[in-house]
């Protein structure tokens with residue numbers, strides 16, 4: 001089209017961002033376009049770089065290489081990062097229990113200086129919720145809760161009137177560390193009886209071990225090489241009563257925890273994500289029964305519970321890319 005002075009065409013606007021998802025086992029990075037399509041994606045082992053300076057240097061190099069192979073530096077507007085214990089208010093990763101780097105790491109500033117691009121960071125639970133709101137089950141919702149049930153923990157974030165609720169210090173939504181059993185199981189946080197000690201994979205395995213030890217009936221669980229979400233689920237499909245009971249107890253606890261959460265927040269929906277959802281009906285049926293039993297009567301049957309439809313490997317890079325669009329464009333060369 002003929003150019004008009006003072007009127008820019010779309011090719012003058014940067015139409016791509018970089019989304020980075022940092023976890024203990026792997027770091028995934030992707031170039032995402034304005035429509036939310038992943039243009040290119042790659043990953044590496046986070047634990048290959050126990051020193052944070054080495055990690056940031058390697059990550060920056062790898063990101064720049066992917067960018068050069070896919071449209072070049074000029075096409076990238078900004079960068080969004082998801083990491084455990086990241087504080088979006090300070091741009092720092094603060095005393096992460098689930099990362100190899102100790103203390104307070106000014107991750108956003110370190111990446112910005114190496115890449116020459118604006119960088120925003122947020123913690124993994126907030127990024128998961130942002131991804132669900134932008135691309136997933138929470139699209140169009142203003143009041144909702146996202147709960148991530150993974151191997152070690154149970155994270156969560158909630159939106160209130162269209163905005164993520166961060167709390168006074170940025171730690172709102174720690175439903176995994178609410179007490180569901182007085183003098184219950186010891187938790188990594190130092191307290192006892194936290195919801196995540198029952199409803200993460202770790203908690204599920206502990207429940208299975210306890211039931212196997214108590215049981216006098218034969219069970220397929222005793223023959224398993226390894227107790228995992230998947231192997232216990234497989235035993236449920238084979239009709240193993242004890243395996244079904246492991247999920248019934250876990251679902252009962254989860255339903256009660258979510259009912260307490262919902263009774264305080266009155267969300268339109270609770271969206272479940274993470275490896276625990278792979279158990280399907282074995283976990284979700286007893287969870288729903290327990291939820292309805294414990295939730296405040298005026299919101300009973302008015303709270304939807306959904307399982308995320310986004311791919312596990314893509315959800316958090318997409319969420320991080322959505323965060324990147326929110327940060328003001330920046331360049332060292334301006």
Ligand SMILES: [Zn+2]
Pocket residue numbers: 176177178187188189190191194
């Ligand atoms: Zn705890």
